Amino acid sequence: MSGAADIGAVLRSRAWVLRRRPGAAGPAFVLRRAGETLDLCALEPSEPSGTRGSLTPSVRLAARLLGGARLKAGEREALADLVSALGLFLESRRRTRADGPAGTALSESHEGNSGRDLLLRTTFACTQRCPFCFVPLTGRGADLAEIEAALDAQARRAGPGGTLTLSGGEPALDPRLPDIVAAARRRGFRRFVLQTNAVPLARRGLLETLVGLGVRSYLVSFHARTPALYDRVTGSRGQFARARAGLARLLDAAGCDVTVNVVVNKENYRDLPAWVDAVSRLRSPGSRGRRPSVYFSMINEAGHQKAPDWAVDLARAGPYLRRALARCRRAGWGVARSAGESSFPVCVLSDRSRRAAERPLPQERVRYAEDFSGEDGGVGRAKRPSCRDCPYDARCLGVPAAYARLFGTGALGIPRGARRRED
Numbered sequence: 001m002s003g004a005a006d007i008g009a010v011l012r013s014r015a016w017v018l019r020r021r022p023g024a025a026g027p028a029f030v031l032r033r034a035g036e037t038l039d040l041c042a043l044e045p046s047e048p049s050g051t052r053g054s055l056t057p058s059v060r061l062a063a064r065l066l067g068g069a070r071l072k073a074g075e076r077e078a079l080a081d082l083v084s085a086l087g088l089f090l091e092s093r094r095r096t097r098a099d100g101p102a103g104t105a106l107s108e109s110h111e112g113n114s115g116r117d118l119l120l121r122t123t124f125a126c127t128q129r130c131p132f133c134f135v136p137l138t139g140r141g142a143d144l145a146e147i148e149a150a151l152d153a154q155a156r157r158a159g160p161g162g163t164l165t166l167s168g169g170e171p172a173l174d175p176r177l178p179d180i181v182a183a184a185r186r187r188g189f190r191r192f193v194l195q196t197n198a199v200p201l202a203r204r205g206l207l208e209t210l211v212g213l214g215v216r217s218y219l220v221s222f223h224a225r226t227p228a229l230y231d232r233v234t235g236s237r238g239q240f241a242r243a244r245a246g247l248a249r250l251l252d253a254a255g256c257d258v259t260v261n262v263v264v265n266k267e268n269y270r271d272l273p274a275w276v277d278a279v280s281r282l283r284s285p286g287s288r289g290r291r292p293s294v295y296f297s298m299i300n301e302a303g304h305q306k307a308p309d310w311a312v313d314l315a316r317a318g319p320y321l322r323r324a325l326a327r328c329r330r331a332g333w334g335v336a337r338s339a340g341e342s343s344f345p346v347c348v349l350s351d352r353s354r355r356a357a358e359r360p361l362p363q364e365r366v367r368y369a370e371d372f373s374g375e376d377g378g379v380g381r382a383k384r385p386s387c388r389d390c391p392y393d394a395r396c397l398g399v400p401a402a403y404a405r406l407f408g409t410g411a412l413g414i415p416r417g418a419r420r421r422e423d
Contacts, residue, residue, distance in 0.1 A: 006085035107150040129235030134302035155187035163191040172200035198246030225278035269317040272324035293334035304402035314411035356395040372404035
């Protein structure tokens with residue numbers, strides 16, 4: 001079941017009646033107990049209306065009780081299932097695209113360990129074509145007027161001293177990037193994260209300029225340790241040496257926080273332990289740079305739908321992933337915690353208490369089921385019913401539903417041999 005069928009099943013199981021709230025501007029609903037006029041709850045969008053054009057899921061609902069209503073026995077879980085089903089139904093009908101012409105600046109907001117992360121896509125140009133990437137790469141930069149408007153909107157949401165993530169495409173390709181950072185600083189932003197493949201940073205001068213403007217945090221996508229594999233995974237040719245050089249410059253840059261991101265897929269998962277060793281060797285002896293972190297990320301929901309042939313069963317990838325984590329520990333590298341839709345379920349990793357998100361994550365897009373194989377929907381997250389008993393359930397988003405349709409949920413659970421490492 002999925003979509004409207006899921007909604008109907010929950011309502012029938014509790015004899016509830018769901019109606020749209022009269023006069024509501026967005027997806028707002030009133031739920032009543034059958035035969036009663038008392039409002040039980042209202043479902044409201046939990047995300048402000050400033051995320052138009054988001055390329056990742058943004059239909060999110062939260063439930064709140066009205067008029068002193070109290071949930072009866074068993075209703076809390078049913079309400080959570082209804083919120084999930086309703087949000088996924090709405091999302092499946094949302095067009096995942098920019099609300100404007102190709103190249104429009106996109107202003108997004110995502111759940112992170114420190115709260116809501118604000119993101120600005122300045123360009124849709126990129127020299128790489130990773131097959132699982134969900135960004136529509138048109139080759140165009142965003143209009144400066146759109147960038148200014150997006151910065152104004154994000155500054156209002158961030159408040160004084162907020163953090164802004166600069167993304168794309170490849171934002172370091174944009175010759176206007178220093179000017180955009182300066183414009184963000186004028187609006188009160190003081191902390192910046194640059195998402196990059198590091199290829200443009202091999203060119204001397206750009207990194208120094210960005211650091212001088214206050215860009216001190218970098219999330220670098222580096223998906224393979226050898227030229228041939230790098231070409232396959234990034235859909236590019238001959239860029240490995242520059243990516244390696246740009247990443248090495250970042251790792252040696254004083255005062256910069258660097259997180260190296262590798263999207264785990266069917267081509268590179270066996271190479272993960274050796275990848276850690278190779279990246280470790282990029283730091284110069286006596287480097288003044290801070291110790292970096294690694295983010296082992298899954299192909300996200302959109303990526304699973306776009307490129308299912310690149311997906312990998314976590315039952316296969318898990319052992320290599322845990323070996324790579326062990327090598328990170330030996331090297332003294334940090335490992336980024338789970339935080340969002342590209343994070344692995346914590347049960348696939350070792351040291352679960354260190355890998356789980358620092359704070360609860362919204363669970364309204366999660367469905368708990370044993371079998372997702374018969375579904376035809378393309379949205380949402382998947383967990384097993386037993387995941388509800390996991391102490392980290394609230395701090396983990398499971399796996400994309402598209403992954404569960406491909407491989408099932410058998411990999412979810414404490415991995416064999418990892419119990420002795422639990423808290």
